[in-house]
Amino acid sequence: MIKLIWLVPLLPLIGFLIIGLFGKKLSKSLVGIIGSGVVLGAFGVSLGIFLQLAEGAEQSTTIDLFNWISAGKLSIPFSFLVDPLSSLFLLIITGIGFLIHLYSTGYMHDDEGFSRFFAYLNLFIFFMLLLVLGSNYLIMFVGWEGVGLCSYLLIGFWFKNTAYNNAAKKAFIMNRIGDLGFLLGIVLIYVTFGSISYHDVFEQAKSLATGTPVLTAITLLLFVGAMGKSAQLPLYTWLPDAMAGPTPVSALIHAATMVTAGIYMIARSNILYTLSPDTMAVVAVIGVCTALFAATIGLAQNDIKKVLAYSTVSQLGYMFLALGVGAYTGAVFHVMTHAFFKALLFLGAGSVIHAMSGEQDIRKMGGLKKYIPITHFTFLIGTLAISGFPGFSGFFSKDEILAHAYEHNKVLWLVGVLTAGMTTFYMFRLYFLTFKNTFRGTHEQEHHLHESPKSMTIPLVVLAILSLVGGLVGIPEVLGGHHFLEEFLAPVFDDSHFRLVHHLSHETEYILMGVAISVMALAIYFAYKTYVTDKKLPAAEGDELQPVHKLVYRKYMIDELYEAVITKPLNFIGEGLHKVVDNQIVDGLVNSCGYVVNGVSGVIRKAQTGNIGFYVFVMVISIVLILFTQLF
Amino acid sequence: MSAIQTIPINWYLLLSVVLFTIGVLGVLFRRNAIIIFMSVELMLNAVNLLLVAFSSYLSDSKGQVFVFFIMAVAAAEVAVGLAILMSVYRNSKSTDINDLSRLKG
Numbered sequence: 001m002i003k004l005i006w007l008v009p010l011l012p013l014i015g016f017l018i019i020g021l022f023g024k025k026l027s028k029s030l031v032g033i034i035g036s037g038v039v040l041g042a043f044g045v046s047l048g049i050f051l052q053l054a055e056g057a058e059q060s061t062t063i064d065l066f067n068w069i070s071a072g073k074l075s076i077p078f079s080f081l082v083d084p085l086s087s088l089f090l091l092i093i094t095g096i097g098f099l100i101h102l103y104s105t106g107y108m109h110d111d112e113g114f115s116r117f118f119a120y121l122n123l124f125i126f127f128m129l130l131l132v133l134g135s136n137y138l139i140m141f142v143g144w145e146g147v148g149l150c151s152y153l154l155i156g157f158w159f160k161n162t163a164y165n166n167a168a169k170k171a172f173i174m175n176r177i178g179d180l181g182f183l184l185g186i187v188l189i190y191v192t193f194g195s196i197s198y199h200d201v202f203e204q205a206k207s208l209a210t211g212t213p214v215l216t217a218i219t220l221l222l223f224v225g226a227m228g229k230s231a232q233l234p235l236y237t238w239l240p241d242a243m244a245g246p247t248p249v250s251a252l253i254h255a256a257t258m259v260t261a262g263i264y265m266i267a268r269s270n271i272l273y274t275l276s277p278d279t280m281a282v283v284a285v286i287g288v289c290t291a292l293f294a295a296t297i298g299l300a301q302n303d304i305k306k307v308l309a310y311s312t313v314s315q316l317g318y319m320f321l322a323l324g325v326g327a328y329t330g331a332v333f334h335v336m337t338h339a340f341f342k343a344l345l346f347l348g349a350g351s352v353i354h355a356m357s358g359e360q361d362i363r364k365m366g367g368l369k370k371y372i373p374i375t376h377f378t379f380l381i382g383t384l385a386i387s388g389f390p391g392f393s394g395f396f397s398k399d400e401i402l403a404h405a406y407e408h409n410k411v412l413w414l415v416g417v418l419t420a421g422m423t424t425f426y427m428f429r430l431y432f433l434t435f436k437n438t439f440r441g442t443h444e445q446e447h448h449l450h451e452s453p454k455s456m457t458i459p460l461v462v463l464a465i466l467s468l469v470g471g472l473v474g475i476p477e478v479l480g481g482h483h484f485l486e487e488f489l490a491p492v493f494d495d496s497h498f499r500l501v502h503h504l505s506h507e508t509e510y511i512l513m514g515v516a517i518s519v520m521a522l523a524i525y526f527a528y529k530t531y532v533t534d535k536k537l538p539a540a541e542g543d544e545l546q547p548v549h550k551l552v553y554r555k556y557m558i559d560e561l562y563e564a565v566i567t568k569p570l571n572f573i574g575e576g577l578h579k580v581v582d583n584q585i586v587d588g589l590v591n592s593c594g595y596v597v598n599g600v601s602g603v604i605r606k607a608q609t610g611n612i613g614f615y616v617f618v619m620v621i622s623i624v625l626i627l628f629t630q631l632f
Numbered sequence: 633m634s635a636i637q638t639i640p641i642n643w644y645l646l647l648s649v650v651l652f653t654i655g656v657l658g659v660l661f662r663r664n665a666i667i668i669f670m671s672v673e674l675m676l677n678a679v680n681l682l683l684v685a686f687s688s689y690l691s692d693s694k695g696q697v698f699v700f701f702i703m704a705v706a707a708a709e710v711a712v713g714l715a716i717l718m719s720v721y722r723n724s725k726s727t728d729i730n731d732l733s734r735l736k737g
Contacts, residue, residue, distance in 0.1 A: 609733065610732070610733025610734070611730060611733060612729040612730070612732060613660065613661075613663065613729060613730070616659055616660060617660055620656060620659075620660065
């Protein structure tokens with residue numbers, strides 16, 4: 001099965017080519033079948049590979065496909081690395097990807113860009129698989145840029161709307177800033193180690209001392225790339241705006257898969273990070289700050305997708321916190337569970353928006369429970385999972401991260417727990433405002449309320465089941481479970497683990513769990529009291545808000561801050577350069593070339609009098625002169 | 633001793649220099665295109681004369697071969713040149729070269 005790995009990215013690429021080239025001529029149902037079918041095929045192969053690895057096949061196989069770049073000493077083969085980490089990501093990408101393709105056949109059914117949408121989605125899956133499968137940093141970089149491109153295309157999918165286009169551009173440019181860091185990191189890796197293949201780099205890195213400055217530089221540069229792609233402070237503002245794209249895109253790209261590329265990259269380079277404790281500290285601090293910061297913004301948003309977007313930023317911060325404290329397995333575990341429940345929540349939100357005829361403001365919803373029961377039930381499961389309700393998937397992964405954070409630094413843990421509480425609060429606020437009490441929308445909307453078609457509810461149900469049981473692969477020992485995931489991923493993180501052993505007593509772990517659960521219960525209680533018992537509503541548009549509330553509602557004015565500090569000065573400098581350098585110097589140079597030619601020829605042309613006698617005279621004189629110089 | 637050699641070479645030289653100079657001056661100072669043409673022919677023939685004379689004096693026939701070439705080329709040149717003159721005349725009703733200054737820069 002592992003030999004068939006090339007099929008995994010190839011299938012979506014074929015799907016993209018067929019749909020992209022002939023999509024207009026194919027019927028919608030055929031486009032849907034091809035688009036989803038190729039991803040399902042890729043999922044089948046991935047599943048086979050995963051099972052083979054889980055049964056104890058060769059733990060790390062490099063499959064050389066062809067020689068890609070070879071120039072001088074630099075030789076980069078186009079090869080794939082199959083190991084537990086990449087196979088797990090393959091499963092997440094193709095599995096969730098397939099469900100979202102299926103969902104899209106229903107959600108996008110009436111859109112005129114139906115085939116274009118599926119072409120982009122297939123292309124995205126292809127690049128994401130390339131990113132995860134590559135056996136060196138360059139292939140990862142190709143995938144990295146490719147998913148950025150698809151993200152741009154899909155955010156601006158409805159390109160007739162200027163605001164959506166601006167959101168797409170914003171995402172692209174912000175990612176580009178991060179990509180520059182990533183690229184510099186790769187160059188530095190090549191300069192330092194003379195190779196960019198994972199195997200060579202990690203082997204050589206092992207012999208370096210902890211805290212070697214060049215390693216710190218490399219890891220920091222790579223982390224800048226991760227900041228852009230995974231929406232961390234200060235490069236996170238593109239992600240909430242990315243919600244301009246169709247909802248399945250938000251679910252697939254901006255919640256479940258692409259934004260976890262940064263996590264994958266750091267988990268892949270774990271040995272480099274383990275050897276640079278300074279970078280680890282930076283990662284942990286940025287992660288926890290992002291988690292807290294985004295969670296506070298999430299508390300005050302009224303757009304159903306915006307709340308989920310900030311929640312995604314916040315959860316990504318959690319994952320970076322896990323990476324920063326060396327809990328690589330915890331981070332990957334959370335990537336997986338988060339992919340389940342965040343995809344579920346986004347698709348549920350899509351189903352709600354579908355039912356509400358495009359309305360996204362939760363102040364105008366309410367009481368949807370009885371109209372769309374399947375969506376309601378699955379959404380509730382997603383909410384419980386993200387809140388870390390005991391037994392749900394989010395509980396186990398969050399618990400693992402918090403336990404590691406506690407052992408590493410108590411402040412990180414405290415902020416983490418606080419964030420978890422806020423997450424629970426805003427998620428239940430969203431849930432209560434949307435599904436409880438009475439309907440607050442217009443009559444027309446109420447009349448249209450309907451449950452979504454089967455193609456949309458089936459993915460919801462599957463994802464709900466996954467959110468429910470997904471955590472069972474990583475039950476901590478303290479609860480008498482068997483951490484399957486840790487065992488599975490052990491070969492990848494082996495070299496890092498013996499440097500970062502952790503031991504918490506069982507009592508401490510119980511206490512930590514107890515604290516997390518009680519904070520969650522408290523948050524649910526407050527949300528229930530505020531939004532169900534007291535039936536409070538978020539302030540309507542235009543109402544005067546408390547200063548702090550207003551600040552949070554306006555997202556801490558970060559966009560305005562960037563506008564004032566970065567965009568405006570850059571525009572000003574650009575304007576200046578345009579006026580002085582471009583108009584005066586560059587244009588001046590070009591124009592003066594023209595002036596010189598004009599002027600000189602203006603003088604010389606006087607010699608051409610048109611008088612033939614004069615020409616002949618000059619000719620004769622010249623011949624005589626030439627003869628004289630030759631003869632004498 | 634051929635008839636040519638009855639006259640000393642210096643006389644031939646002198647004659648062709650005079651003819652050539654008349655040709656040059658004619659080209660330089662006359663304004664009628666036809667006369668300029670004739671002056672050009674005069675120059676060519678001055679050279680031909682010299683070539684024939686030297687050919688005979690040095691007993692080398694190469695010079696006469698040259699003369700034939702020059703005559704052939706001159707004939708072709710006259711044909712083309714007169715054709716141009718014809719069309720110039722049709723355009724400007726004159727063969728004065730000073731009228732032909734419409735393309736001056």
